[in-house]
Amino acid sequence: MYNFVIWIIVSMCLLFLLNRSSSGAPILRKITMDDICLQKIQISGPTLASLIQRVSSSDGDVDGLLFGRVTQIIPSTLSDDSSANTTSSDEPTLVATLTSFFTSTTTSTFYSPSGHLHTPALNDLIFKCTSNSSSDDRLIGWFSARRKTHLRPSLRETTVTASLQSKISPCIFFLLTTPFHDQLIHTHEYKAFQFRSSTHSFDPKTIDVVNLGPAFRGHYGNFTPNSPFPDLPFEVKGLNSESMVEDQEGKKENQQFGSLCHDDDFKIGRLKNLMGSGAATYTAELEELYNNMLNKVNGLAKLVEQSSARVLEQENHNMKLRYKVAGFE
Amino acid sequence: MAVDSIPPIILTQLNYLLNHSPHSIKVEQMWSGSKNPSLLDRFTLVIPFCLDYIKWDVIYNAQFPLLAPDIIFGPEDENFRPYPVGKEGDLMPKNSLSDWNYKDPTRLLSLIHELRSLYMVYQKKRVSEVDDERLKFEISTMYSREGIEMHMSSGVDKPEEVKLAVPLLEMDLNKMVAGSSWRHQQKIYLQVIYPVSRKYLAVTSAPRLKLISSPELKDLFSIDEFRLPPWLEGMCMAEYLPTLEEMLESQIRDAVSSIEVRRKFITALAVPFGRPLEADPVFCRKATFLACSGVFTFLVHFTLPLQFPRQQPALTLQSSQHFHSHPGKPIKSAILQDYPWSPRWDVAQMAERIFDYLVEECLNFKKHCNEVLVQQR
Numbered sequence: 001m002y003n004f005v006i007w008i009i010v011s012m013c014l015l016f017l018l019n020r021s022s023s024g025a026p027i028l029r030k031i032t033m034d035d036i037c038l039q040k041i042q043i044s045g046p047t048l049a050s051l052i053q054r055v056s057s058s059d060g061d062v063d064g065l066l067f068g069r070v071t072q073i074i075p076s077t078l079s080d081d082s083s084a085n086t087t088s089s090d091e092p093t094l095v096a097t098l099t100s101f102f103t104s105t106t107t108s109t110f111y112s113p114s115g116h117l118h119t120p121a122l123n124d125l126i127f128k129c130t131s132n133s134s135s136d137d138r139l140i141g142w143f144s145a146r147r148k149t150h151l152r153p154s155l156r157e158t159t160v161t162a163s164l165q166s167k168i169s170p171c172i173f174f175l176l177t178t179p180f181h182d183q184l185i186h187t188h189e190y191k192a193f194q195f196r197s198s199t200h201s202f203d204p205k206t207i208d209v210v211n212l213g214p215a216f217r218g219h220y221g222n223f224t225p226n227s228p229f230p231d232l233p234f235e236v237k238g239l240n241s242e243s244m245v246e247d248q249e250g251k252k253e254n255q256q257f258g259s260l261c262h263d264d265d266f267k268i269g270r271l272k273n274l275m276g277s278g279a280a281t282y283t284a285e286l287e288e289l290y291n292n293m294l295n296k297v298n299g300l301a302k303l304v305e306q307s308s309a310r311v312l313e314q315e316n317h318n319m320k321l322r323y324k325v326a327g328f329e
Numbered sequence: 330m331a332v333d334s335i336p337p338i339i340l341t342q343l344n345y346l347l348n349h350s351p352h353s354i355k356v357e358q359m360w361s362g363s364k365n366p367s368l369l370d371r372f373t374l375v376i377p378f379c380l381d382y383i384k385w386d387v388i389y390n391a392q393f394p395l396l397a398p399d400i401i402f403g404p405e406d407e408n409f410r411p412y413p414v415g416k417e418g419d420l421m422p423k424n425s426l427s428d429w430n431y432k433d434p435t436r437l438l439s440l441i442h443e444l445r446s447l448y449m450v451y452q453k454k455r456v457s458e459v460d461d462e463r464l465k466f467e468i469s470t471m472y473s474r475e476g477i478e479m480h481m482s483s484g485v486d487k488p489e490e491v492k493l494a495v496p497l498l499e500m501d502l503n504k505m506v507a508g509s510s511w512r513h514q515q516k517i518y519l520q521v522i523y524p525v526s527r528k529y530l531a532v533t534s535a536p537r538l539k540l541i542s543s544p545e546l547k548d549l550f551s552i553d554e555f556r557l558p559p560w561l562e563g564m565c566m567a568e569y570l571p572t573l574e575e576m577l578e579s580q581i582r583d584a585v586s587s588i589e590v591r592r593k594f595i596t597a598l599a600v601p602f603g604r605p606l607e608a609d610p611v612f613c614r615k616a617t618f619l620a621c622s623g624v625f626t627f628l629v630h631f632t633l634p635l636q637f638p639r640q641q642p643a644l645t646l647q648s649s650q651h652f653h654s655h656p657g658k659p660i661k662s663a664i665l666q667d668y669p670w671s672p673r674w675d676v677a678q679m680a681e682r683i684f685d686y687l688v689e690e691c692l693n694f695k696k697h698c699n700e701v702l703v704q705q706r
Contacts (some may be wrong), residue, residue, distance in 0.1 A: 059392050060390050113397035147361075147362040147363070152407065155402070155411065155424070156402045158410065159412060159414055326336050326395065
């Protein structure tokens with residue numbers, strides 16, 4: 001009888017523990033590995049969208065590096081059955097998460113024509129891409145985008161991936177193409193592979209696009225989006241810096257705005273003036289602030305427009321030079 | 330810039346490949362991979378291999394035509410890795426891509442040629458890995474033969490088969506025909522297809538055999554009329570091939586000597602008809618003479634069959650004076666093949682008899698021509 005009671009207590013404790021681990025969040029942990037099979041590849045909606053945008057806006061083929069991390073998820077498949085329990089815990093589930101990418105305007109920036117890595121160039125690129133970002137994301141693969149081609153790795157892509165695999169593991173290859181016929185509904189095709197060193201072959205992987213929204217709440221909780229704010233060459237604090245503002249209102253407005261923001265110590269706290277008796281006089285002040293802000297945004301937009309015109313001009317010039325070299329003239 | 334133009338650097342390399350390849354490689358389609366689709370920079374090459382074709386896509390970059398091209402192999406050849414991948418710092422053997430030079434027009438040809446040879450080695454390796462005793466034996470007996478191409482076909486919905494292309498006859502066919510204008514080396518192959526049987530069977534099925542020749546050879550010898558010797562039960566290739574080659578060789582020698590018979594016949598025709606306007610001097614399969622009956626002038630086209638003189642020549646008459654009104658083409662007779670003939674006559678008599686026949690027949694043809702003209706009014 002006594003033994004029986006102890007047995008019940010022990011089994012209830014066990015059940016409690018099992019339930020806890022299955023309902024709780026999966027445990028994420030960074031690991032290093034040799035040739036371990038990825039379960040899937042995750043990419044956030046914005047990262048994928050910006051990758052596709054980059055590809056479709058380019059004149060020709062592009063390729064580049066992929067950054068991200070590999071995490072181990074201890075699957076919540078624990079059950080009361082002790083035999084099943086032991087087998088599942090031995091195989092950790094690995095998920096690769098693509099967080100950012102780097103591409104230049106051309107292909108072949110970090111490998112030779114035969115597909116062998118050019119290590120100094122690659123290290124240089126990795127350094128440039130990772131030195132600014134605060135996260136510990138690292139190189140986890142590369143991508144290639146070519147219009148109107150078959151969705152399978154080419155001769156050179158295979159060599160590049162295989163040599164990259166000797167540097168990083170696991171190594172992901174992401175391939176983007178467009179369909180051969182324009183009348184199809186879809187405009188892009190993509191496929192992700194993990195290159196396996198053991199079989200020396202491409203292993204197609206499912207791609208999980210992580211988006212915001214109720215349907216994705218579950219795995220969005222486990223997902224850390226990583227989109228560092230671009231390094232803009234002006235100070236957000238000094239909104240009155242001259243280069244930003246080229247509107248007709250000029251300096252006077254600027255100073256006024258600056259004085260609004262800084263001299264009067266414009267703080268969130270002042271917003272409470274909108275309530276109560278002083279509200280009528282205060283709204284005018286606030287409207288002026290908004291007006292100034294709009295002017296600044298306007299000036300910034302003009303600046304962006306002008307600089308993109310200059311970029312386009314330079315690109316056209318470059319293209320003409322390339323055509324000249326290629327013997328078109 | 331012209332619409333749908335090929336960057337000159339790419340065009341030079343492609344033209345060199347098409348004109349200088351020992352295999353007759355063709356371009357199936359060409360298209361553009363640029364945002365501005367006027368620059369064609371990718372194409373599919375159709376490359377003959379093992380009496381079949383392999384299709385490889387060559388991907389250039391029109392924006393950067395100085396860069397080396399990339400190749401996408403067929404969907405069945407995902408495991409074809411022509412170039413080894415070494416660890417960093419390993420001394421890699423040079424290949425056609427590693428020292429790419431866009432200024433050299435021969436580079437694309439040497440790349441495709443190199444890849445095709447490596448593909449041959451790859452397919453041979455796949456075939457040698459097939460676990461089939463009979464196949465292993467057959468291949469081992471044929472090792473002394475040079476130039477055998479092999480192909481292992483396997484797919485989801487296709488039966489596993491090993492295809493062999495066995496080149497027959499060591500003699501150089503191009504040299505056997507004096508003055509031949511064949512650009513490619515003429516060759517006859519035996520296509521052998523073995524269904525792969527994984528387990529030992531007491532009765533092995535016979536391989537499927539087919540004789541295939543390079544297409545231009547039909548001017549000299551018709552492969553379709555050659556009857557393959559029967560495949561006896563329990564036979565192996567090493568027994569079969571010598572018999573086949575012996576038969577083929579004697580028939581080809583006959584075909585070559587029959588050129589001379591045809592040449593003599595054409596020379597004999599010159600006695601009643603006068604010198605030919607045009608004659609095929611290499612294979613002597615065609616000759617055209619000018620003839621007249623009164624003021625009616627017409628051409629006589631002779632087409633000599635490979636079985637000449639067993640089979641009589643086909644004649645066509647063509648008027649020099651009567652024309653179809655609309656397309657403006659000269660009026661021709663039907664093919665005349667039903668006139669007195671005996672292979673036992675000597676060539677002079679053959680020519681004489683045809684001449685006599687045409688003296689009568691040309692009147693019918695003249696009547697026909699006039700009828701056509703009347704109808705056209």
